[in-house]
Amino acid sequence: MKSLPFSYCFISFIFFASINLLLAADNITPDVSIQDGETLISSAQRFELGFFSPGNSKNRYLGIWYKKSPETVVWVANRNNPILDSNGVLSISENGNLVLLSNTKSIVWSSNISVNVENPVAQLLDTGNFVLMDNFSRNSSENYLWQSFDYPSDIQLPGMKLGWNLKTGLERYLTSWKSADDPSSGDFTFRFDINYFLPELVIYRGSMKMARSGPWNGVFFGGVPSSPSLIFQLVMVHNQDEYSYWYESFNNPVVMLAKLNQSGMKQWQIWNERSHKWDLVYSAPEDECRHYGHCGANTVCCVKKTPICECLKGFKPNSQYNQTSSKGCVRSSSLDWEGGDRFTKVEGIKLPDLIDVSLNESMSLKECQAKCFSNCSCTAYTNSNATGGGSGCLMWFGDLIDIRTVAENRGTQDIYLRVLASELGYSC
Ligand SMILES: *[C@@H]1O[C@H](CO)[C@@H](O)[C@H](O)[C@H]1NC(C)=O
Ligand SMILES: *[C@@H]1O[C@H](CO)[C@@H](O)[C@H](O)[C@H]1NC(C)=O
Ligand SMILES: *[C@@H]1O[C@H](CO)[C@@H](O)[C@H](O)[C@H]1NC(C)=O
Ligand SMILES: *[C@@H]1O[C@H](CO)[C@@H](O)[C@H](O)[C@H]1NC(C)=O
Ligand SMILES: *[C@@H]1O[C@H](CO)[C@@H](O)[C@H](O)[C@H]1NC(C)=O
Ligand SMILES: *[C@@H]1O[C@H](CO)[C@@H](O)[C@H](O)[C@H]1NC(C)=O
Ligand SMILES: *[C@@H]1O[C@H](CO)[C@@H](O)[C@H](O)[C@H]1NC(C)=O
Ligand SMILES: *[C@@H]1O[C@H](CO)[C@@H](O)[C@H](O)[C@H]1NC(C)=O
Numbered sequence: 001m002k003s004l005p006f007s008y009c010f011i012s013f014i015f016f017a018s019i020n021l022l023l024a025a026d027n028i029t030p031d032v033s034i035q036d037g038e039t040l041i042s043s044a045q046r047f048e049l050g051f052f053s054p055g056n057s058k059n060r061y062l063g064i065w066y067k068k069s070p071e072t073v074v075w076v077a078n079r080n081n082p083i084l085d086s087n088g089v090l091s092i093s094e095n096g097n098l099v100l101l102s103n104t105k106s107i108v109w110s111s112n113i114s115v116n117v118e119n120p121v122a123q124l125l126d127t128g129n130f131v132l133m134d135n136f137s138r139n140s141s142e143n144y145l146w147q148s149f150d151y152p153s154d155i156q157l158p159g160m161k162l163g164w165n166l167k168t169g170l171e172r173y174l175t176s177w178k179s180a181d182d183p184s185s186g187d188f189t190f191r192f193d194i195n196y197f198l199p200e201l202v203i204y205r206g207s208m209k210m211a212r213s214g215p216w217n218g219v220f221f222g223g224v225p226s227s228p229s230l231i232f233q234l235v236m237v238h239n240q241d242e243y244s245y246w247y248e249s250f251n252n253p254v255v256m257l258a259k260l261n262q263s264g265m266k267q268w269q270i271w272n273e274r275s276h277k278w279d280l281v282y283s284a285p286e287d288e289c290r291h292y293g294h295c296g297a298n299t300v301c302c303v304k305k306t307p308i309c310e311c312l313k314g315f316k317p318n319s320q321y322n323q324t325s326s327k328g329c330v331r332s333s334s335l336d337w338e339g340g341d342r343f344t345k346v347e348g349i350k351l352p353d354l355i356d357v358s359l360n361e362s363m364s365l366k367e368c369q370a371k372c373f374s375n376c377s378c379t380a381y382t383n384s385n386a387t388g389g390g391s392g393c394l395m396w397f398g399d400l401i402d403i404r405t406v407a408e409n410r411g412t413q414d415i416y417l418r419v420l421a422s423e424l425g426y427s428c
Pocket of ligand 7: 375
């Protein structure tokens with residue numbers, strides 16, 4: 001009789017322990033931490049958070065992956081600071097921060113926020129976002145104290161913003177992995193550039209531009225395919241707090257991601273339930289013309305032609321020009337500013353880069369032409385806003401860089417180029 005209470009306790013302990021295993025938690029609090037080998041699973045079983053070793057590496061990283069595709073790691077906490085053994089622990093520290101500790105209890109990674117949190121809780125959401133909040137009932141996005149979506153790795157998930165928090169100056173952008181075995185920051189970044197008034201999507205290698213979209217014109221980014229939009233939709237937010245964009249899935253069951261891979265390619269992938277693999281739906285840059293400024297200044301890059309580089313109307317090859325490696329083009333004759341120059345419409349292109357430009361969002365196209373015409377250094381102009389028939393005035397001064405022809409389903413734009421009246425008739 002005396003042993004009964006003990007076995008009762010023991011049995012119920014086993015019972016509750018197995019319940020815990022069956023229903024993996026989606027959150028941690030200061031009382032609960034995650035050891036290497038344990039994981040959090042989001043409530044609808046979409047994402048899992050825990051420790052992993054990528055590829056052939058033995059290093060341990062804290063990351064988030066798809067439950068149904070564990071090799072697809074969508075976020076890494078300590079990407080540049082691996083743990084060398086399996087003694088890592090994720091917990092919430094006394095000051096309410098998420099901290100990743102090594103076996104020597106030194107901090108390997110931290111959410112590093114500086115607010116006082118009374119009842120901190122960190123939850124893995126079904127969107128793949130890992131969020132820290134004060135008190136479970138304050139679980140809406142404006143109350144997140146920290147979120148993994150603000151610190152992207154190499155993957156943009158639906159609902160995850162890239163771009164700028166204009167209040168704090170925080171820029172969210174993708175950074176490629178170094179290799180399949182090493183998630184540390186690679187050479188490539190994918191950024192939402194707002195340096196020149198209108199956003200462009202740019203792939204950089206270090207500080208060098210490798211490829212760019214045309215500027216956002218209120219409807220699309222020039223040269224970016226519209227085909228993925230059958231599955232997901234691009235959402236742009238511009239207000240005084242932020243300038244950013246994200247993808248929203250039309251068809252919720254579709255599991256998709258956009259990844260900047262180790263070779264600097266942006267890949268859109270969709271999960272195929274039948275094959276249990278990712279299908280590649282699109283990747284960029286897709287051809288030679290996508291390489292930034294491939295043909296040099298004042299050219300049009302046209303993959304359907306050989307050679308692919310051609311001078312803009314009114315320009316001739318400069319002295320170092322050769323057909324396989326263009327060094328760009330210069331004006332063939334000086335423009336006759338006394339009325340011999342006109343504008344010619346170049347259609348179906350990606351607009352030149354915004355290097356020396358001026359923008360007036362309230363001008364009409366007609367006013368824009370008059371303004372450009374009246375200024376000798378204005379080389380081209382176009383509407384900045386394609387919504388509702390077009391408005392706004394975007395003018396270029398100096399050389400025109402990185403113009404290419406674009407297939408019709410890829411968001412084409414038009415530009416009005418200053419030429420001599422006698423040279424009208426350019427086409428690519
Ligand atoms: C934490 O943030 C402070 C200031 O915001 C910064 O100086 C410090 O380097 C950060 N520490 C870590 C470990 O990121
Ligand atoms: C959590 O927040 C709610 C509403 O803001 C409040 O009523 C509740 O007392 C808080 N709980 C704790 C444990 O702080
Ligand atoms: C968020 O908090 C509200 C209010 O406490 C609660 O009803 C709801 O279930 C919570 N949602 C999640 C996803 O935890
Ligand atoms: C990156 O993506 C491109 C295009 O999909 C592919 O050809 C290339 O092999 C990928 N690179 C790596 C390292 O996976
Ligand atoms: C063109 O220029 C490139 C780089 O300067 C050079 O490698 C190539 O041989 C040249 N091609 C011709 C046909 O001159
Ligand atoms: C933009 O154009 C409008 C109409 O021509 C003009 O009134 C306004 O001053 C211009 N704004 C700037 C900043 O130049
Ligand atoms: C032409 O436009 C440029 C750039 O906006 C400006 O610096 C320059 O003063 C203008 N020139 C004239 C004659 O208006
Ligand atoms: C673009 O044009 C649309 C329709 O005319 C207008 O609603 C929108 O505010 C404009 N956007 C900007 C940035 O001016």
